Amino acid sequence: MSPITYADLLTQVSGHIEDGARRAQVRRFDTSAQAREALAAYHGLLAALEAHTWAIIRPARLTGASTGADPTERASVELAAALRTATGTQDPHPSLLTPPNHPWAHAAWTLRAASDLLAVHHTPSGRPRSPDAQAWTDPTSRATSLVQLARLAGAVLDVEDTLALRAGQAGLSWAEVSRWLPSLDDARRRVAAVTTSEPDPTKPSAFARLGLLGEPVRTDTPVHELTDRITRLRHLTWDRMGRPGHSPATLRDLATLVAAVNAHCAAHHSALGTAALPNGTVLIGRARRWQEVTRDLADYLSPTPADRDIRTQIRPLITVLREISPLASATARTDVPRQARDEVATAALRAALAGTEQIGRWAHQSFERLASRGHLTVRASTLDGRYVTDEPALAAAKLAGTRAVAPPARLAASLALYTEALQAPNTHTVHRLAPRFEATTEAMVIARRDMVQSPRSGR
Amino acid sequence: MSATWQEPADALVEHAPPTWHGLWALLFAAGHAAHTLALTAPTVQGLDLTIAAMDLHQAREELEWALPRVADEAPAISLGLLPARDDADSARAVLDGLVVAALDRIVNLAPTGDLGAPEGTALLAATRALRSAHTALSRR
Numbered sequence: 001m002s003p004i005t006y007a008d009l010l011t012q013v014s015g016h017i018e019d020g021a022r023r024a025q026v027r028r029f030d031t032s033a034q035a036r037e038a039l040a041a042y043h044g045l046l047a048a049l050e051a052h053t054w055a056i057i058r059p060a061r062l063t064g065a066s067t068g069a070d071p072t073e074r075a076s077v078e079l080a081a082a083l084r085t086a087t088g089t090q091d092p093h094p095s096l097l098t099p100p101n102h103p104w105a106h107a108a109w110t111l112r113a114a115s116d117l118l119a120v121h122h123t124p125s126g127r128p129r130s131p132d133a134q135a136w137t138d139p140t141s142r143a144t145s146l147v148q149l150a151r152l153a154g155a156v157l158d159v160e161d162t163l164a165l166r167a168g169q170a171g172l173s174w175a176e177v178s179r180w181l182p183s184l185d186d187a188r189r190r191v192a193a194v195t196t197s198e199p200d201p202t203k204p205s206a207f208a209r210l211g212l213l214g215e216p217v218r219t220d221t222p223v224h225e226l227t228d229r230i231t232r233l234r235h236l237t238w239d240r241m242g243r244p245g246h247s248p249a250t251l252r253d254l255a256t257l258v259a260a261v262n263a264h265c266a267a268h269h270s271a272l273g274t275a276a277l278p279n280g281t282v283l284i285g286r287a288r289r290w291q292e293v294t295r296d297l298a299d300y301l302s303p304t305p306a307d308r309d310i311r312t313q314i315r316p317l318i319t320v321l322r323e324i325s326p327l328a329s330a331t332a333r334t335d336v337p338r339q340a341r342d343e344v345a346t347a348a349l350r351a352a353l354a355g356t357e358q359i360g361r362w363a364h365q366s367f368e369r370l371a372s373r374g375h376l377t378v379r380a381s382t383l384d385g386r387y388v389t390d391e392p393a394l395a396a397a398k399l400a401g402t403r404a405v406a407p408p409a410r411l412a413a414s415l416a417l418y419t420e421a422l423q424a425p426n427t428h429t430v431h432r433l434a435p436r437f438e439a440t441t442e443a444m445v446i447a448r449r450d451m452v453q454s455p456r457s458g459r
Numbered sequence: 460m461s462a463t464w465q466e467p468a469d470a471l472v473e474h475a476p477p478t479w480h481g482l483w484a485l486l487f488a489a490g491h492a493a494h495t496l497a498l499t500a501p502t503v504q505g506l507d508l509t510i511a512a513m514d515l516h517q518a519r520e521e522l523e524w525a526l527p528r529v530a531d532e533a534p535a536i537s538l539g540l541l542p543a544r545d546d547a548d549s550a551r552a553v554l555d556g557l558v559v560a561a562l563d564r565i566v567n568l569a570p571t572g573d574l575g576a577p578e579g580t581a582l583l584a585a586t587r588a589l590r591s592a593h594t595a596l597s598r599r
Contacts, residue, residue, distance in 0.1 A: 291497055291505060298494060298512065
């Protein structure tokens with residue numbers, strides 16, 4: 001089973017809203033108790049919609065990513081206020097104190113679960129807790145999500161008249177119906193204001209793929225394991241960026257992983273010629289440059305141990321890459337349709353490539369931070385002449401075989417390798433890095449293999 | 460045959476003392492050689508060597524974290540560059556020989572009793588990393 005995402009939860013909310021509306025549409029309530037239950041669920045759903053508006057807006061306001069000037073956001077705040085007028089200010093809302101027993105109550109609980117999912121990505125004061133908190137800094141993503149929420153609110157408000165009629169049929173007085181359902185015309189106007197404020201409501205939102213943090217890694221299939229471990233590693237790398245004790249050993253491990261992901265993606269591309277990945281030559285070039293970063297980082301001393309959590313993810317990742325996209329020929333399994341295997345693996349490798357690109361950037365930033373604070377030391381014996389000339393202290397350390405803080409020129413050379421690895425290669429670079437073979441020959445060497453993809457047992 | 464690397468590797472294995480310092484010297488040389496070989500091989504074939512280098516560095520660092528002075532006191536010797544005329548497979552075999560020699564050193568250094576002390580834990584972690592390197596180097 002895939003980890004739940006924000007998009008999954010909103011799809012469930014939409015389904016529950018439709019179920020409730022269909023129920024009210026096709027048959028009357030049998031009893032007044034049923035009618036009151038439906039009305040309470042309806043109220044709870046309106047309250048959940050109001051609360052979710054702030055789950056989207058609040059972190060952006062706390063971090064300063066939003067000033068509240070965006071038209072979609074302003075209209076959404078007004079919609080939330082209109083809903084609150086109808087549902088009241090009781091906290092917690094009564095709907096939270098009873099188990100859901102109506103599709104609208106299920107919709108409300110699922111929407112509040114979506115609010116909780118969004119909340120895990122920031123601390124209460126608005127500080128990011130995950131790299132995915134970046135989604136809140138994108139005004140387009142926020143606007144798209146607010147419009148999506150307004151559409152859900154609109155679907156709920158459309159049922160008001162039907163619900164009022166069914167409540168009357170169940171014997172509730174019109175005074176009571178009016179207490180449950182004060183005129184929601186103002187809320188309906190606000191819905192229209194939100195949904196028309198965004199000229200292109202089909203724009204993708206970064207919120208859609210948000211999930212919970214710290215979900216267990218799935219090991220039922222290689223693709224699931226690859227996806228989940230990359231997600232975990234991405235979070236860990238982001239989380240460790242600012243830590244003063246960050247070890248060069250960890251940065252070296254990460255560079256090795258990025259090289260491996262690019263190399264295995266190159267193997268996959270060469271076997272399938274898929275346009276879904278960058279071409280094999282580009283990927284081979286990137287893998288080579290990350291190998292150079294790995295080699296360079298080996299010269300830096302690691303007085304603090306490597307990050308165990310990160311190291312725990314890297315070893316199995318390399319193993320599962322080998323399983324999904326072997327670099328050598330393998331016997332093809334025929335029990336899973338090949339097209340299905342290829343598409344699933346291609347999507348997972350594409351995501352892994354994107355994930356490790358981010359990992360590489362954050363590792364680069366970590367290196368920069370360590371370098372700027374003078375935390376990177378080397379064995380002076382590894383410094384070649386150009387770094388010690390005109391530096392008597394370094395020359396003495398080199399002769400004595402002792403440690404030294406890495407000089408600026410040495411750090412600059414490392415940063416240059418990182419920069420080169422993070423940029424797209426050109427043809428000159430690819431041919432320079434493969435002295436024994438042409439780049440096209442490399443692609444041919446890895447082209448001859450069949451992809452293997454199969455569920456596992458006993459893991 | 461890798462004429463360039465065989466002789467210094469043999470000398471290192473013969474003369475490195477049966478101590479943590481000797482083990483560290485073997486691991487330093489092996490890690491350096493793995494990177495050199497990785498960058499002279501085609502990228503795809505070189506990936507196994509890069510991963511072996513990762514393992515070798517991990518093994519060496521386990522020693523350093525358990526016994527910090529070993530990095531300052533042990534000799535940091537490399538096998539040097541690998542000329543284009545040298546056979547890559549032979550160089551790989553020389554490198555694997557260093558890994559096996561390191562494993563042999565650990566067998567003698569590790570306590571016969573409880574491995575739970577810091578030094579025992581470090582040698583255990585180094586064993587795991589070296590066996591992984593040995594597997595990577597054996598892969599063609």
